[in-house]
Amino acid sequence: MAFEHELPGLSTPGRVTPDVIAPGHTFESVTERISAIILTKRTPIGWFVGFGIAFVFLLLFNVTVGHLLLTGIGIWGNNIPVGWAFDIINFVWWIGIGHAGTLISAILLLFRQQWRTSINRFAEAMTLFAVACAAMFPLLHTGRPWLAAYWLLPYPNTMNLWPQFRSPLIWDVFAVTTYFTVSLLFWFTGLVPDMATLRDRAQSRAARVAFGVLSLGWRGSARHWQRYETAYLLLAGISTPLVLSVHSVVSFDFAVSVLPGWHTTIFPPYFVAGAIYSGFAMVMTLAVPLRKFYGLEDFITMRHIHNMTKVMLVTGMIVAYGYANEAFFAWYSANPYESFMMYNRMAGPYAVFYWALIGINALMIQLFWFRRVRENVALLFVLSLFVNVGMWLERFIIIVTSLHRDFLPSSWDMYAPTRWDFAMFTGTIGLFLSLFFLFIRFLPAIAIFEMRTIVPEARLQTGEHG
Amino acid sequence: MAEFETPAALVAATEQARLHGYRQMDAYSPMPVEELSEALGLRRTRLPRLVLAGGVLGGLAGYGLEYWSQVITYPLNIGGRPFHSWPHFIPVTFETTVLGAALAAFVGMWALNRLPQPYHPVFNVPAFARASVDRFFLCIEATDPKFDRHATWKFLESLHPAGVSEVVA
Numbered sequence: 001m002a003f004e005h006e007l008p009g010l011s012t013p014g015r016v017t018p019d020v021i022a023p024g025h026t027f028e029s030v031t032e033r034i035s036a037i038i039l040t041k042r043t044p045i046g047w048f049v050g051f052g053i054a055f056v057f058l059l060l061f062n063v064t065v066g067h068l069l070l071t072g073i074g075i076w077g078n079n080i081p082v083g084w085a086f087d088i089i090n091f092v093w094w095i096g097i098g099h100a101g102t103l104i105s106a107i108l109l110l111f112r113q114q115w116r117t118s119i120n121r122f123a124e125a126m127t128l129f130a131v132a133c134a135a136m137f138p139l140l141h142t143g144r145p146w147l148a149a150y151w152l153l154p155y156p157n158t159m160n161l162w163p164q165f166r167s168p169l170i171w172d173v174f175a176v177t178t179y180f181t182v183s184l185l186f187w188f189t190g191l192v193p194d195m196a197t198l199r200d201r202a203q204s205r206a207a208r209v210a211f212g213v214l215s216l217g218w219r220g221s222a223r224h225w226q227r228y229e230t231a232y233l234l235l236a237g238i239s240t241p242l243v244l245s246v247h248s249v250v251s252f253d254f255a256v257s258v259l260p261g262w263h264t265t266i267f268p269p270y271f272v273a274g275a276i277y278s279g280f281a282m283v284m285t286l287a288v289p290l291r292k293f294y295g296l297e298d299f300i301t302m303r304h305i306h307n308m309t310k311v312m313l314v315t316g317m318i319v320a321y322g323y324a325n326e327a328f329f330a331w332y333s334a335n336p337y338e339s340f341m342m343y344n345r346m347a348g349p350y351a352v353f354y355w356a357l358i359g360i361n362a363l364m365i366q367l368f369w370f371r372r373v374r375e376n377v378a379l380l381f382v383l384s385l386f387v388n389v390g391m392w393l394e395r396f397i398i399i400v401t402s403l404h405r406d407f408l409p410s411s412w413d414m415y416a417p418t419r420w421d422f423a424m425f426t427g428t429i430g431l432f433l434s435l436f437f438l439f440i441r442f443l444p445a446i447a448i449f450e451m452r453t454i455v456p457e458a459r460l461q462t463g464e465h466g
Numbered sequence: 467m468a469e470f471e472t473p474a475a476l477v478a479a480t481e482q483a484r485l486h487g488y489r490q491m492d493a494y495s496p497m498p499v500e501e502l503s504e505a506l507g508l509r510r511t512r513l514p515r516l517v518l519a520g521g522v523l524g525g526l527a528g529y530g531l532e533y534w535s536q537v538i539t540y541p542l543n544i545g546g547r548p549f550h551s552w553p554h555f556i557p558v559t560f561e562t563t564v565l566g567a568a569l570a571a572f573v574g575m576w577a578l579n580r581l582p583q584p585y586h587p588v589f590n591v592p593a594f595a596r597a598s599v600d601r602f603f604l605c606i607e608a609t610d611p612k613f614d615r616h617a618t619w620k621f622l623e624s625l626h627p628a629g630v631s632e633v634v635a
Contacts, residue, residue, distance in 0.1 A: 026600065027496060027599060027600035028599060028600045031496075031599045031600065154531055154535060160539070160540065161540070162535035162536070162539065162540040163535075164536075164542070164544065165532045165535065165536050165554060165555060165558055166536070166544050166547065166551060166554040168557075170558070171557040171558055171561075174528075174557070174558045174561040174562065175557070175561050178561040178562070178564055178565045178568075181565060181568070181569075182564065182565065182568040185568055185569070185571075185572040186568075189572065189575070193496075193497075193598070196598045197496070197598040197599060199598070200595045200596075200597075200598045200599065201598075201599070216576065216581045216582035216583070217581055217582050217583040217584055217585075217586060218581065218598075219494060219586055219588055219589070219594075219597065220494045220495050220496055220597050220598060221492050221493070221494055221579075222492060222493040222494070222495065222499070222502040222503060222506055222508070223492060223506075223508060223579070224579045224581070225495065225497075225498040225499070225502070225503075226498075226502075226503045226508055226511060227511045227513055227575050227578050227579055228498065228575060228579070229498050229500075230511050230513045230514065230575070231513055231571045231572070231574070231575035234513070234514065234517050234567075234571045235568060235571050235572070238517075238521075238564055238567050238568050238571065239568075241560075241564070242561075242564045245557070245560060245561065245564075249557055249561075252557070449496060449497045449498075450497070452496055452497040452600075453497050453498070457472065457473075458473060458497065
């Protein structure tokens with residue numbers, strides 16, 4: 001692992017693939033660096049500024065939800081024929097973002113990718129917060145979410161009504177709630193040994209008690225570690241098909257219907273790839289400022305940045321292939337509704353958004369082939385924001401263009417979001433960022449115990465009994 | 467209880483202790499050390515079987531719920547499909563299988579580990595605070611048939627530890 005550093009003369013400087021952790025770190029130093037962010041008494045001013053801005057948008061979200069519940073969903077712009085708009089666009093967008101967290105924590109664990117270690121914790125937190133934001137949309141789209149209990153959940157109510165299990169929307173309820181629950185269990189399990197570390201290092205009584213309770217009395221016993229590692233691996237193995245199923249089920253919401261542009265078999269894999277692509281863009285968006293402001297460049301190294309960019313390149317190309325496939329089958333199906341749908345996407349009233357998404361998701365990502373781009377962290381941050389926009393536009397195009405040109409031209413209409421649509425959307429971004437700011441302040445954003453396994457000290461050969 | 471500075475030293479010490487016939491002992495480390503399970507002679511955990519059971523139970527419960535609600539108690543004609551239209555029941559069955567397995571893994575792991583546990587004697591040793599940071603501990607328990615206060619202390623010192631201490635219950 002440290003080979004390149006011992007023999008720097010053998011490779012051209014700057015061409016060396018950096019390590020997953022900067023050299024010179026020990027058990028003590030990784031523990032100190034990560035726990036200091038939480039145990040410090042002085043919260044950085046930047047944190048208050050960032051949290052303050054996020055909190056303003058969270059308040060906007062509260063106002064919007066209040067207005068929505070008092071007035072009804074008529075405050076939104078969606079109406080027949082576009083009965084689904086921002087509420088499902090934003091739902092799919094947020095759920096997709098969450099997928100990168102599970103990919104990093106579960107799938108990369110099974111593939112023994114060491115670079116996942118320093119980014120998995122905050123990516124998992126990102127998953128949980130993104131799923132929470134996503135759930136807001138369908139729940140509030142019901143208009144009366146307090147009644148959603150018997151619409152969505154199977155429980156023996158006095159009316160003897162049961163949810164309709166043949167509907168993809170009910171599959172969605174099960175997929176998303178299972179996803180949230182399993183992600184939460186996985187995240188909490190990962191946190192417990194770090195809580196024990198914080199308990200043992202905390203100075204204030206309040207912190208000792210809080211982390212003491214959360215650590216469940218963890219003492220690092222070898223018997224415990226053995227079961228812990230087994231459970232962690234099993235949870236990873238369980239989460240892997242789960243994460244693939246969640247976005248597949250989300251795509252069934254569309255694919256099971258008989259609308260042109262939705263009724264295609266490519267949807268599940270293409271949605272999953274798009275989810276991972278947008279999720280990695282969000283991990284990048286969060287990781288770049290996080291490592292900069294908290295000085296975590298030693299742990300989130302250029303190796304991580306490179307690898308994340310490469311994952312975005314691969315999954316982005318799969319998404320671009322999906323676009324090509326959609327266009328091809330619209331033509332090859334010889335179905336006039338399908339080909340009109342494609343023509344309408346490319347040359348209809350929303351064509352500018354279609355070409356913007358092609359420009360971002362198919363053309364712009366080609367920049368990731370270049371090492372110069374992958375090494376420019378500031379540029380990558382901007383590009384990752386563009387990817388988030390591009391994937392949002394993709395969902396907008398899929399949903400709105402298929403709906404606004406109905407089978408009968410007499411039902412054709414245009415869709416435009418209202419200011420409340422935007423208030424709700426930016427409000428969930430505020431909710432997401434507020435939760436994230438609280439998370440990095442109060443919980444370890446990087447898995448401390450897993451970092452210990454990758455410092456050079458951890459290797460058994462370096463020990464005195466070697 | 468003896469304190470060591472590296473995982474390798476702890477593994478070597480644990481192997482020595484086992485060779486000397488100690489059985490009732492436990493090792494503590496700030497991160498998982500796979501070799502310790504073997505050095506301590508731990509048996510493989512029952513957890514995978516529990517998780518399998520949880521998954522099977524979750525799947526059966528999910529499918530059972532769908533069958534009962536859609537065929538027996540609340541049958542509705544949806545597009546002329548049979549009441550028992552099983553392909554529609556697969557996604558939810560899959561999700562409940564995953565949920566059952568994950569809950570079994572989570573609850574099972576903590577239950578088998580007897581956690582949460584608010585008190586444990588090892589925390590009485592002041593040096594043990596570093597067990598969650600950068601120190602490795604081997605603890606031979608008084609219930610071990612070979613345990614002798616004096617001899618065990620001498621034995622632990624012979625392993626070249628960073629320190630030896632007594633755990634007071």
